[in-house]
Amino acid sequence: MMTQWHLLRGDILIGELSEYGCDQPFFLARFTPGPGWESVRALCEASAALxxxxxxxxxxTAVLKPLQDLExxxxxxxxxxPSLQVLKNCMLRIDGSEARLRY
Incomplete structure (x- = not known):
């Protein structure tokens, strides 16, 4: 069974990820934005463009450090x-409605 995740910044829901496949070493997921998405969108898009x-x-470092600081x-x-800290316990790349997760 594939895992479903809530992406959170504190108690704010940034979005939801639903794993649907694997492209080793990454899990592939669909991303659905949540109420807090706009507050982190630019940083996630910059990360995806690397x-x-x-x-x-x-x-x-210039792109990922501000994203890591969001915790x-x-x-x-x-x-x-267990929950995962993005850019500490896992790598996450969100590109539109697709996400790639490595943990």
Missing amino acids: SGPDPDGSRT LRLVPVDGRQ
Whole structure:
């Protein structure tokens, strides 16, 4: 059974993820925005747009550090798994209605 997650910033629902498949090492999920989505949308879109070489990591750090500072959490809807701190316990990339999750 695929996991469903709530993406939270504090108590604010950013969105919901529903896993539907796997493309190792990532789980694939559908993303449905929640009430708090607009407050983090620009940072998530910047993260999704990262590509290409970044030899010293400075470009990646400039994009991911503000996202990490939000302390987003993924909380499983069924409670059978522990919650995950985004960019600490897992990697999450949201691109429109699709998400890729690695934990």
